[in-house]
Amino acid sequence: MEKWELAKEIYNTSRLTGTFKLRSGQVSNQYFDKYLFESNPALLVEIAKQLKELIPPETEVLAGLEMGGIPVATALSLQTGIPVVFVRKEVKKYGTCKLAEGVNITEKNVCVVEDVITTGGQILLSTKDLRELGAKVHHVLGVIERTKEGRENLLEDGLQLHSLFTMDELIEGEKEHAKG
Incomplete structure (x- = not known):
């Protein structure tokens, strides 16, 4: 599948219109329901x-x-064979009581994976936690980069963002291919 075709599929599958409050507190008139593309x-x-x-x-x-x-x-791990850890927002008080579940990350080059990046707030919090656990974190992969603010915030913390699409690319790509 060509990249533009994937953009169109994500757009058509996930785009909702209305009034939506984002994690960042910002309000948007459109929302990409990540769970619709992640569950397909x-x-x-x-x-x-x-x-x-x-x-x-x-x-x-x-x-x-x-x-x-x-x-x-997980999908990336299956495609590449690179091990994966699952990073909690907070440690549970039962079970293993770990923040990062999975393989050992101490002294490892860890690439953070997120679906949609707006301000990068949760990435920054989780990266701080991963670094405290001994991980070397310098890169973030994202499916959709909503705003430039997220990229800028990540750069300030020494994190380079590699996004598959910007929000503008999804919207403009759909408009261009809708024209036919």
């Missing part, structure tokens, strides 16, 4: 096939952020 096996496989090309070569572990980054990171 064929679409998720195609996203992983294209997103894997953006994985930095030094990556030793993929870190899927709770909750939306986990299916994307």
Whole structure:
């Protein structure tokens, strides 16, 4: 599948209109319901096939952020063979009581995986936690980059964002191909 075709599929599958409050507190008149593309096996496989090309070569572990980054990171792991950890927003008080579930990340080059990036707030919080656990984190993979603000916030923390699509690319790509 060509990249523009994938953009069109994500757009048609996931775009909702109305009034939506984002995690950042911002209000948007359109929303990309990430769970609609993440729960579609064929679409998720195609996203992983294209997103894997953006994985930095030094990556030793993929870190899927709770909750939306986990299916994307798992699909990428299946495509590449790179181990994955699942990063909680907070430690549970039962079971293993770990923040990062999965393989050991100490002294490993970890690439954070997220589905949609707006301000990068949760990525920054999770990256801080991963670094405190001994991970070397310098890169973030994302499916959709909603705003430039997220990229700028990540750069300030030494994180390079590699996104498959910007929101503008999804919207403009759909408009262009709708013209036929």
